[in-house]
Amino acid sequence: MDVLMRRCLLLVSFWSMACFALAAEWMLPLEGRQQFLVTIEARGAVISGICVVKTDAEGSRGAIVNEFGVHALDFTVSADRKRVKLLNVMPAMNRWYIRRVVRRDLQYLFAASHETEGSKGHRTVTLDTDGTVMLVNAKYKLKYSLKKIDETEE
Amino acid sequence: MIKRLLWGLCLLLTTMSANAQTLRKVDAAQQKSMVEKINRTAASIRSIDCSFTQVKTLQFLNDKMTSQGRMLFVAEGAKLRWEYQTPYSYTFILNGQKVFIHSQKNTQTIDISQSRLFQSIAEVMLNSVTGKSLSTNADFVCTMMTQGDDWVADLVPKKKELKKMFKSIRLYFGSKQQMVTRVEMTEQNGDTTMITLKDVKTNGRVDEKMFAAR
Numbered sequence: 130m131d132v133l134m135r136r137c138l139l140l141v142s143f144w145s146m147a148c149f150a151l152a153a154e155w156m157l158p159l160e161g162r163q164q165f166l167v168t169i170e171a172r173g174a175v176i177s178g179i180c181v182v183k184t185d186a187e188g189s190r191g192a193i194v195n196e197f198g199v200h201a202l203d204f205t206v207s208a209d210r211k212r213v214k215l216l217n218v219m220p221a222m223n224r225w226y227i228r229r230v231v232r233r234d235l236q237y238l239f240a241a242s243h244e245t246e247g248s249k250g251h252r253t254v255t256l257d258t259d260g261t262v263m264l265v266n267a268k269y270k271l272k273y274s275l276k277k278i279d280e281t282e283e
Numbered sequence: 284m285i286k287r288l289l290w291g292l293c294l295l296l297t298t299m300s301a302n303a304q305t306l307r308k309v310d311a312a313q314q315k316s317m318v319e320k321i322n323r324t325a326a327s328i329r330s331i332d333c334s335f336t337q338v339k340t341l342q343f344l345n346d347k348m349t350s351q352g353r354m355l356f357v358a359e360g361a362k363l364r365w366e367y368q369t370p371y372s373y374t375f376i377l378n379g380q381k382v383f384i385h386s387q388k389n390t391q392t393i394d395i396s397q398s399r400l401f402q403s404i405a406e407v408m409l410n411s412v413t414g415k416s417l418s419t420n421a422d423f424v425c426t427m428m429t430q431g432d433d434w435v436a437d438l439v440p441k442k443k444e445l446k447k448m449f450k451s452i453r454l455y456f457g458s459k460q461q462m463v464t465r466v467e468m469t470e471q472n473g474d475t476t477m478i479t480l481k482d483v484k485t486n487g488r489v490d491e492k493m494f495a496a497r
Contacts (some may be wrong), residue, residue: 177389
């Protein structure tokens with residue numbers, strides 16, 4: 130009985146470790162401080178910029194600015210990556226319906242793991258060979274792409 | 284006695300360093316004279332070739348983002364090339380009524396006569412480089428100040444489009460060269476962007492190809 134119990138416990142711990150490892154394989158790394166090149170395409174218009182994310186035990190905080198440094202929006206991501214909150218949104222984007230779509234898209238993007246790559250509803254997330262993570266929102270014809278800026282490029 | 288002298292010296296040094304950092308508003312006559320000198324220098328500049336460092340302070344993240352690049356300006360036809368080289372590649376070219384933007388994957392051409400926002404951006408960039416915004420008061424309320432050896436022009440936008448983006452733009456001029464050395468942009472949310480120009484070469488030959496769409 131003891132042996133069986135031990136084997137069971139061992140199996141459970143291996144299984145939890147495997148689950149943890151899989152869950153940790155996010156497409157977008159947010160640990161510590163990360164910088165990404167961001168492009169948002171919306172009905173022919175292209176907006177590009179830089180996304181900076183800083184993570185601590187409570188979760189992640191981020192900001193998107195354009196290349197000249199002009200602020201677009203701030204956001205928070207919960208530690209389990211299930212909730213995104215938008216803050217300080219620039220006036221041109223500060224409409225409830227825009228905020229709602231962008232918040233949900235970012236939520237989907239940050240929660241995307243290698244396991245969930247593909248389509249869900251009207252959203253499709255893919256990982257390019259050059260490391261770019263792309264999200265297409267077919268309903269609103271939006272395309273987001275994020276590519277990590279390597280420290281070596283600095 | 285020695286102690287008193289040391290205290291006095293410390294006090295003097297503290298006052299001197301405080302003066303070097305304090306912004307002092309100048310009177311109307313001084314402002315007029317400073318603006319005239321800056322405009323005279325700006326009028327004598329045919330081209331500028333320099334590198335720049337941009338430091339963006341993000342209040343929400345308590346973080347700083349640094350990028351570097353090269354700037355080219357030709358007065359004839361008001362052409363400007365603003366190129367970020369590290370840590371990302373992004374080029375903004377202003378050539379007459381056209382703006383060409385090259386980023387890593389995209390190239391865009393914008394007719395600035397069709398876009399108020401780009402008109403404003405182009406105006407801010409050109410004016411910041413040359414210092415012309417000091418006398419064209421349609422766009423900004425300008426207050427001249429001094430900070431140590433520097434002259435500082437504090438520009439508060441008047442136009443709605445610019446007001447949405449910036450609380451103020453400060454141009455720092457070296458009082459000897461009377462040319463812009465730093466630009467500090469403060470946004471409505473308190474974030475700041477400081478651009479410092481380095482290795483400035485004026486009136487050299489600039490290749491026209493640098494302002495063409497790729």
